[in-house]
Amino acid sequence: MSDVQARITALLNEHPVVLFMKGTALFPQCGFSSRAIAILEHVGVEPFTVDVLQDPEIRSGIKEYSDWPTVPQLYIKGEFVGGSDIMMEMYEAGELQALVADAGLA
Numbered sequence: 451m452s453d454v455q456a457r458i459t460a461l462l463n464e465h466p467v468v469l470f471m472k473g474t475a476l477f478p479q480c481g482f483s484s485r486a487i488a489i490l491e492h493v494g495v496e497p498f499t500v501d502v503l504q505d506p507e508i509r510s511g512i513k514e515y516s517d518w519p520t521v522p523q524l525y526i527k528g529e530f531v532g533g534s535d536i537m538m539e540m541y542e543a544g545e546l547q548a549l550v551a552d553a554g555l556a
Contacts (some may be wrong), residue, residue: 454511462528465498466555470512471522475499481536487524493550497524512530527553 460502461468473479475487475497477497479515489498502509502521509521516530524531526549531537550556 452511455505455515458508458511458515461500462525465508466527466553467495467497468500468525469497469522470500470502470508470525472501472503475521479503482520483522486524486537489534489541489546490524492541493547493556495550495555499508526550528556 469475469483469486469490471478471480471483471486473483478484478487484533487497487519489497500512502512512521512523513519518530518533520533522534524533524537531540531546531549537546540549547556
């Protein structure tokens, strides 16, 4: 396992909800990251956020880690959930709220 992969694993083990995003929760740097934060606010979850713009190794490493080509990326209890489009679909269907509740985070 590479150093960056180990760093990502450590973050996921340390925090129940992790959002790898562009920017911060208070100042998202893209519309998709902004939408991801808004969705999580609606379900009552405050994620630990990782600004991939500040760490190029994480920015490329997270894409390999999840085998998902874009950011933002949401993880709940160490499991990859998806990007903002998947988050929105899950939210609209009530699935994200159920996932959060099942994880004991609601």
